[in-house]
Amino acid sequence: MISFEQALMAVRQRATPQPDVMLAADAALGHVLAEDLIATDSLPGFDNAAMDGFALSAAHLALPLGAPIALHGVQAAGDARLTLGAAACRIMTGAMVPDGTATVVPVEEATVHIAADGTQTFVLNTPANAGMHIRRAGEDVCAGSCIFSAGTRLLPQHRMLLAALGITQVNVRASVAVAVLCTGSELVEAGAPLVDGFIRNSNGPYLCAALSMMGAAIALYRSVPDSAKAYVDAVREAERAGSRIILSTGAVSMGVHDFVPEALRALGAEVVFHKLQMRPGKPTLFAVLPSGALLFGLPGNPMSCAVGARFFVQAVLRQMQGLPPELPLRAVLQAPVRKKPGWTLIQKAALAVSDDAQLQLRVLVGQESFRIQPFALANAWAVLPESDTTLEAGRVLDCYPLQPAQSEWPCAPASA
Structure with missing residues (x-):
């Protein structure tokens, strides 16, 4: 038997990184970036108003408080950029600030007067300072900067930034295809009647759920009867399905029907370890198939299965996806x-x-x-x-x- 730490080292040593793939941004959620992601644009892309209000020039700011300021024109989001003249203009949140703008005054900090002929002026209620309420170009992201480092797993909040920057494709690690094989002629799948001596399969649904949260893709899910031949056939089917990791549950201890070691010899696998100085999970087995696929023989007891998946399978997946070892x-x-x-x-x-x-x-x-x-x-x-x-x-x-x-x-x- 080897120690828990030695087993972790052994599985990490045999995990090779996944190839890079270019995916559409929507399809890349849950994947890990294979390279640093560089912004090609700035965000914001132009100086724009942070408030609904009035765009004022430096000349307007030099006027005494209470002096009327002519008001003409509106700069709305999406409009072509205006140029301020003698008059200030209304401006909406997100609109490009007009050329010559020194500050934006919020609408609630000014009072507008409309003359009989329709001309408009306004006065400031409080003194205004230069540079207020303007979002500067590149204030959020500068073009040419690294927005996400290689090894970042893309989450929904990342998707928002990619969309804002117009990034439609990203280079990521390919998903790891995993097969789940549940051995045991006594297992009953969900929805089937339960008769004496049979048990419901709980390990399989648990592994599929846990693997999904680990960023893996389930390529094959099978229940396998207590037969070395059936097990060999299922492993070969998993390899044909492209599985880089194969998990099986049960049949790895010392009982009459614990046929996994025998089946692996028939497959020509290298058994790296079998039995650990660890509980639960002492009978855990780890092997490398001739195809290069990694096979974990997890014990059938639920907690032994859960521990093997949480620590050893997760360690391999991190390594394959370009992530560092997990810290406790x-x-x-x-x-x-x-x-x-x-x-x-x-x-x-x-x-x-x-x-x-x-x-x-x-x-x-x-x-x-x-x-x-x-x-x-x-x-x-x-x-x-x-x-x-x-x-x-x-x-x-x-x-x-x-x-x-x-x-x-x-x-x-x-x-x-």
Whole structure:
């Protein structure tokens, strides 16, 4: 058996970056930029008014407070640029400021007078200063500047900036195609009747949901009966579907029907590791197929499956998408925990922020690997180090969000 840390290193070493693809901006959400993205235009593209009001020249500002100022013309958003003369002009929010504009005075800071012949003047209610209420060209983004660095995962807020700058295509890492194979003749899929001795498949739906949040595209989803041949056939189908990562659940321990190691030998796979000094998830297997596809044999117990996906599959996906290794959060343990030495324990936990803004961690009851309800109530994984036996309250521990942070792992693009 190898350690949790050695297993993480092993999977990262065998992950190769995805190729670059040019995608339309709408299709690129959830993808990771393959190169720095440079603005070709400035934003705003021209000086414009930040308020509805009046565009004044420097000569107008030199007049004493209360002096009438002639008012003529309107500069609205989308209009060709005017030039100020002796008169000021009305201006609307977002409109180009006329040539000769020194400041924009909000409409509520002036009083307009209309003469009998229709001519208009206004007076300032308060003194005005130069340069007020004008958005300068390039004040938000300067042409030629880097707006997003390589390695940025594109989110909806990024889409707004791309649209404002007129960027319609971006160079990103291709989505990683993943297959999910759930072994077990006892598994029943959603909607099918449940009879004695059968269980509903919970690992498959969980993995599909988690992988989508990790930026992967599900290329194949299959239930596989307890047969080495059926498993080999399913793996080959996954490879034909273009899967770069194949996840299977179950059949990796020491039982009569734990046929995955045998099937992988028949496929000519290199088994990198099988069994870890980690709980839950001791029987986890990782192999490289002759095609180069990476295969994770995850245990069938739900929490063992969830831990394998969260830490090892996620580590590979980050590497393939050009992202750095995930850094843990650091939180203070609220109550003492006892454990056996020689094992890294990945525990369901509750992470909270104290009144003094300190992250606090509470290990939940119900850590058995078959128990799903505590998992649904958790929001973090606590990592209890291999060498420790007693962890006292106040100990600072590594922990991770239950799922990779939504801000970093948005929903994946639609599957191919």
